[in-house]
Amino acid sequence: MFVKLENINFKYANNEDLILNDLSFELPKGCMLAILGPNGSGKSTIAKLIMGLLKPTSGHIYIGDEELTEKSVNHLRKKLSIIFQNPDNQFVGVTVKDDIAFGLENLKVERSKMQEAVNQYAQMVDMSEYLDANPENLSGGQKQRVAIAGALAMQTDLIIFDEATSMLDPKGTKEIIEMIKTLKNSHQKTIITITHNLEEALFADKVMVLNQGKIVLEGTPREVLKEKTILEASGLKLIDGLFLIDRINNSALEESQKKVLTDKLWELTFKM
Amino acid sequence: MNDNIVFGQYIYKNSFIHKLDPRIKLFVLLILMIGTFLVPADNFILLSIALMIPLIAVIFSKISIFKYLKSLKQIVFVIFLSFIFQLFGNEGGKVYNIPINFSYANLILAVLLIVIFFLFRKYLPFKMLIFIGLVVLIIYLLRFPLIGDPFKETSIHIYEKGLIHGTFLIERILIIILASTTLTLTTKPTDLTNALEWYLAPLEKIKIKTSIFAMMISIALRFIPTLFNETNKILKAQASRGVDFNEGKFIEQIKQIVSLLVPMFVISIKRAEDLADAMEARCYVPGEKRTKLVKMKCKVTDYLVMLFILTLFILLILIRCGVIYAL
């Protein structure tokens, strides 16, 4: 197991409400997990806990075989990276190349290697032309791609996408989703994506639905997406294909027609 | 949305001055500043040599002279005032008498000139310079009563020493302003920060975390344009809700300012929290040693410039100490 959470409880110091309630899950190396849930379900808290940015009120977190503690956090973070929601607020450098290099500078990477890595990963996210650009002149999608390049350059095992597309326009969203697919398929990274869009969970290996700090559903995308009632009760919206499948199954159509239509819709939903 | 705000004054040109190491540029500026104040008063030749240095830099920087004049424009008035103070504050040397004869015709003419100036002020370039010229012209005009007898005759005394001190001061200010403008026009703010950090690095040895200080400056440079954009948006959002700074009672105006400040603070705090998370997540540990992507490298020209400036500086000190009487 690469990431393991054990009986995690979390609440903020000034508030009695439990944000996370006895949460446990495991994620093997190279696996992609999608965490679904409405705003306020505690899904971003999980990301911050894994990154060691918040401390659980009780419970244990393991990265690799090591427990995440105040002592080990600085060293374990070298295996982890995260892309946050707001493209502007995570852009540390004054220019694109400064920002990609920021993590490497912290890791005390040699200058020549750093320059190489900056060029290599800028190219990978298709930002080579913008190395000297300021963030003010970049779109949200471009800034998120720079953040991804920064994470890749640090060569971490795990990348967390914490609602990384929710502030982007459709074009930016598509770019980032394509990027996540590439990372999953050709780079064998361990990935956690946190989102409230079912579309972004379709290509994950494992999906987890969170509501009010608890896991209410867990399984493969196909298993999870069939649980219409639980999904809707968790504040999620069925995407159009699934909505249609559900209604067709409950309709007066002949069984054979139902099967042809739903099979096709199911296939289309996963292809899109 | 797309108004590209370029922070700082940096203007890109492919020039010898631009390519100089920022550390050298900072060093030259510092030496020049010290140097101009070490030049003995009334030694115009030495000061003129000092003035040559920023002037040469200005020419080599390939940046339009108007950009420099713009930065001078902002302080013309201050220069003028300090000149006046020096002029009348020093007594000694030869005395020049400037007779001032108040006659009605002349006074009317003077008032007329000023009125005309204020009427056409909007269309004039270099307003302040023209205004100062106008004042000098009026004083000069007052010498010659045009029509009728003057009702009061007096005169202004100007001492040679005052004149020299005043001119000297102007020249000193000119040197410092030109030199620092050259620095900011030809050096990116980030390069300046790096240079500053390099100079402050020795302080790390006595446990002063200068790297944190440098990181703070660089974050500030990164976010000032963003904050500027944000303020603009907040202004617009509140304008849609009827905020208008040109009207309303004092109390209402205070409320309107609060309506700008609160969102600015709230957004900035959120931003700071997010940024801290993002930096920490990327393994930033405050005060810890980091490597740097950008390397500042001194080239032969950098050393030559430094050598040149140092030679001049040493010569100046020798003159000042009376070792050399050449000039």
Next chain:
Amino acid sequence: MGINFQNVDFKYAKKASKKQLDNINLSIDAQNEFIFIVGHTGSGKSTLVQHMNALLFPTSGKIKIFDLNVVRKKKTPLKPIRKHVGLVFQFPEYQVFETTVLDDIMFGPKNFGQTKEQARSQALEAAKLIGISDDLLERSPFTLSGGQMRKVAIAGILAVNPDILILDEPTVGLDPKTKDELMQLLVDIQQKTNKTIIMISHDMNIVSAFAKRILVMHQGKLVFDGHKDDLFASHELLDLYNLDLPTSASLAIQLKKAGLINYDKLPLTKEELLELILKEGSYE
């Protein structure tokens, strides 16, 4: 006539070569319109709506808002224009500042010259319209969830009672359920008050479900002004301006390709598609 643009150009700087708005001609009724403005980031959507609120002024051309000219002159009062047309920005964080939700909603009407009592009653009415429950009114707006805060921001403009309400991407960043809820509220408000509502959105599923009229902006030009069916039926237009089809429309196209359904008019929403599927005879 509510809003009228005649040959409007806009540039940020006089010498700039790029026009943010390029020869815009447009008229919008004072009542009963539900208009969506779509287009890519940087296509001029935001610039366009800021002209409608007298936050930006045309470089050339004429804009009339309820017979008031939008011109940058010192003495032209802008408040009457802003009283007619209310603009809600994308992020509520840019405007919410008071200590309680109610006070914040009252800020607008007070600025437009209402007495405290009037402002209060208008604020309460606006809060009711947008579905802010009474127990939230005395809370600090900064303790609210993202969705609730958006509602407060919209109520802040609604309370001024403008004839035309403009919203700049009101649903971005909200979860799907909150998104649907907010859209439904806006539709209800439109029907109850007959106000014209103009909305900028990237989400074609929302656009196709709610729009009566669509404006497409592309590189500062208004390239399409018409009914949604005409836009989504035209592959050329969508390709040319790089716009997506709503999910159900693309599903319908695929289903038709597979020979499972047949239609003359492309269904745009999931409800339309479902109806088509369930209707006998639409498939073999």
